[in-house]
Amino acid sequence: MIRTIVKLIIAVAIINAAARVAMAAWVYYQLKDEAQQVVLFGANTPTETLRSEILDKAEELDVPLDANDVDVRREGNRTVAYASYVQPIDLLPVYSYPVDLSFAVEGFR
Numbered sequence: 428m429i430r431t432i433v434k435l436i437i438a439v440a441i442i443n444a445a446a447r448v449a450m451a452a453w454v455y456y457q458l459k460d461e462a463q464q465v466v467l468f469g470a471n472t473p474t475e476t477l478r479s480e481i482l483d484k485a486e487e488l489d490v491p492l493d494a495n496d497v498d499v500r501r502e503g504n505r506t507v508a509y510a511s512y513v514q515p516i517d518l519l520p521v522y523s524y525p526v527d528l529s530f531a532v533e534g535f536r
Contacts, residue, residue: 440519447516451514462510474500477506482497496510
C-alpha cells in the first residue's frame with residue numbers, strides 16, 4: 428500500500444513538472460510569435476515602438492522580460508528583434524529551476 432502511494436506521489440510530481448515546463452514553453456512561443464508579427468508588420472514603425480510592443484506583450488504574458496533585454500534594430504530593409512530572459516520554473520513546490528530563453532526574429536520591408 429505504501430509503495431503505491433509513493434509511486435502515485437512521484438507520478439503526480441513528474442506530471443506537475445512536465446505541465447509547468449510545457450506552460451513556460453507555450454508562453455515563450457506566444458511571445459516569440461508576437462515579436463515576429465510586430466517586426467513583420469511594423470516595417471515603417473519606429474524601432475522604439477516595436478520594442479515597447481514586444482515589452483507590452485511580455486508583460487501581458489507575465490514574462491520576466493526587462494527593457495534592457497530587448498533589442499530592435501533596423502539594418503536597411505531588414506528589421507531584427509532580439510530578446511532574452513530567465514524564466515524560473517517551479518518543478519517541485521520547493522524547487523525552482525531557472526531556464527535561459529532567448530530568440531531573434533526578423534522581417535523585411
